[in-house]
Amino acid sequence: MRPIALTMGDPAGIGGELTLRAWLALRGRGQTLVALDDPERLAALARTLGLDVPIRLVNRAADATSIFADALPVLPVRLAEPAIHGKPNPANAAAIVASIERAAALCLTGETGAMVTNPINKAALYQAGFHYPGHTEFLAALTGAAGQQIMMLVSPHLRVVPVTVHASLRASIAMLTTKMIVDAARTTAAALGRDFGLATPRLAIAGLNPHAGEQGALGDEETTLIQPAINTLRAEGIDVTGPWPPDTMFTPAARQRYDVAICMYHDQALIPLKTLDMDHGVNVTLGLPIARTSPDHGTAYDIAGKGVADPSSLIAAIALAADLARSRNG
């Protein structure tokens, strides 16, 4: 089994301590990982936090497998300046970006089976000249991805895809189109088939309005935008149902009827996911030629370096990345 590539993320955030704790949780469990990170900063962080994590430099990702039970394997990506917790430093932007580039390259050559990204702070990277909206767009460029990339959030209880994401609620409604819904559902159906072992995934399409608009009494987007998308997707042979009333589609009984919910806006997807399970949500980027997951939280500057960050989501992201790598192999 090939190792998973794990990026540094912002070294002023909680990524480093999550990486150390993930190794403690995962060593001896079969799946291995290799950190694209600064070995000195990880060793210093382990000392500060009193974590018994030996760091071992490797030259090739493949070397990680044999040593993983005894030490955290690190392919070195060195920081320009020592990281200070809670203080993003544009001088370290080049190393943050290089870690992502190197992980993507290892996945493209097949040396690693998938990649997991620790959280970054976009504002700090922008100051240093980075010009992508985020990880996803940068990885699409690095890997020459064709078509659309979308975010799916996965927890033990639920998979959700928000069709609109980082915009105000008002703007999300204004930008929603039939084409966006169709594209997101198509990308999702293809990815669930390839990476999740679901030959004919069942997609539930959410309505936008209360009670899915109640035949137009509470809004018409179900009629004008969503139903036409459903018709198009059905004609392509994709198993879709909806538009479902948003408030009743995430109950335990309703969740049995689909493999993924296609949601019209950020909180329609994220409220049920986080209400059911705050700690084990994983972000998966669909539509890339490589498999990539990430934890469902940010850099958490306020608690960085204090030893209190919860590694559950990063560990879940690594476990899911390993599953995706196996699906692509098999």
Add this chain to the structure above:
Amino acid sequence: MRPIALTMGDPAGIGGELTLRAWLALRGRGQTLVALDDPERLAALARTLGLDVPIRLVNRAADATSIFADALPVLPVRLAEPAIHGKPNPANAAAIVASIERAAALCLTGETGAMVTNPINKAALYQAGFHYPGHTEFLAALTGAAGQQIMMLVSPHLRVVPVTVHASLRASIAMLTTKMIVDAARTTAAALGRDFGLATPRLAIAGLNPHAGEQGALGDEETTLIQPAINTLRAEGIDVTGPWPPDTMFTPAARQRYDVAICMYHDQALIPLKTLDMDHGVNVTLGLPIARTSPDHGTAYDIAGKGVADPSSLIAAIALAADLARSRNG
């Protein structure tokens, strides 16, 4: 303990069978109820469904208490025509309305401690000349309620108040004002004090946008509408926090920090409530001089008369109505 008045609701819906099943679940439990309903139709329904529910006519609500262990007490409100399941009939609208009027009158005189309403179908009532948007506005008129009435939804896990309710999502955003948020929070704080025994209730005010707008990057309603409402409420001595990011405010840990969530739109309130507990949600009308609850579902014409309707929400509504009656007494 005074009985709870239970209305008929639409006799073409599931109300009748829920009433019969509620009696089976509640007899011998201490709390009593009296149905404002057609005794012949309830007796026929019990026979059809094979439910062993003796029906006993009473002349006064107070007589319900002594006989409740042996039979379902009914204050008769007779239908003009036999009800047909799934077929609303405007000829029966007068009886549906009379049942609500009689229950409200019993609460005003204190003969019953609270009222619970079975679901109605507004379209059928409109055809017969009823001109209120729903139960709430009708009850406000019947009881001479001053001020604003609002809906709170209560489950074992969560209390939520949607500031905007039955409008499209687009219209809900457009109509939202600081005054609406302040009024809803004030009414909620007063009702939780009077009816729920919470002397200083803690109110959590939701943001409208993803991440509560991220300092304006994802929408400005948090700054322009919601924060001013919070400032006003704080100045009045009400314990409010927010605006909270909507996706993380309903996790188990977050729910410990408040007694009620004030939500900006229908699904922001209803998605977490129903995702956590579909069957035990109860609707409470705040701001009436009487205590009134209702189950969190509709007439369910599609399953009416089939004996499969789940009485959990009606039973929870009766239990909560009894709690409210006790709080008002004590």
